[in-house]
Amino acid sequence: MGFYPARSAVQKSLGFETATRSPTTLQHYAVTFVLFFVTLAFGATLTRLGKVYQVVGGFASTYLAYIFPGLAYLGVYHPQRLAFFTRRGAEAEPFVRAARDTEPTWWFDTTAVILVVFGVVVMVLATYGALVS
Structure with a gap:
């Protein structure tokens, strides 16, 4: 549930998402992949x-x-x-x-x-x- 706002914030911070532009499919999947595995790594080790x-x-x-x-x-x-x-x-x-x-x-x-x-x-x-x- 907290994944969508985190992904949206990262995409906006990196400039992938603006008021007039949406991230490309590659950018969207790359941010999702990185966030997922960072979250998974923290969840598995902590x-x-x-x-x-x-x-x-x-x-x-x-x-x-x-x-x-x-x-x-x-x-x-x-x-x-x-x-x-x-x-x-x-x-x-x-x-x-x-x-x-x-x-x-x-x-x-x-x-x-x-x-x-x-x-x-x-x-x-x-x-x-x-x-x-």
């Missing part, structure tokens, strides 16, 4: 509920606490640096004119990058630690 909580916590909480805020800042203030945040068409025109006090600074830029890098390192270590122990 036999204790505590392990599942460790893996999900190590993966999801670090994304929400560190990676997402850094990427959100970079996506708002530097969309040209992140290809998946590039605005097209009507989205390129701002809805509200920017105020002068919201200009990005080098300090916020550096902090956002540090958050993302630190979050990725913690995510990898937490997930690895949960799977190894």
